[in-house]
Amino acid sequence: VILFPIAITFYITWWFIHFVDGFFSPIYAQLGIDIFGAHLMQLCPPFISWIGLGFVTSITFIFLVGVFMSSWLGASVLGLGEWFIKRMPFVRHIYNASKQISSAISPDQNTQAFKEVAIIRHPRIGEYAFAFIT
Structure with a gap:
């Protein structure tokens, strides 16, 4: 009863972040950033996590579009x-x-x-x- 809502919330959040990351993964692949492999190719050690970078990019993009449209x-x-x-x-x-x-x-x-x-x-x-x- 206690862990089920927490687990579902984390799972849905994890799924949503990976879903949004999928939109930006081709752009990041061209820049040399492997967001699903969790490291910047040849520039950063493999323990630096980049999962969620697409989510942050989309929030930033929405914010900048709002600023521009205002x-x-x-x-x-x-x-x-x-x-x-x-x-x-x-x-x-x-x-x-x-x-x-x-x-x-x-x-x-x-x-x-x-x-x-x-x-x-x-x-x-x-x-x-x-x-x-x-």
Whole structure:
């Protein structure tokens, strides 16, 4: 009862860090960094661990994109990108749906954010769906 939640938490965290590391491993391989082999090839001793470097890189990348988008230039680039996407026939529907979902769950926009989560029953017995109360 005590160790199970701790073990599951560590396992899911370990899995997530390795999953994110997988995105950046080709870039690091070109730089000579073997994040899964846990050492910098020929430059560092093999006991220095680099596991989690992709996770740190992704957090840093997200932070830098946020800093850039909060500037005037970033807002201009975002506006131009939205203008371009909204003129594409199929892509604009996907973009609008994902933008509505992100604005609904964003804590910064209290006017559009949902207040509660509810479970509603469908006409068939045993079928339920999640609903967001605004």
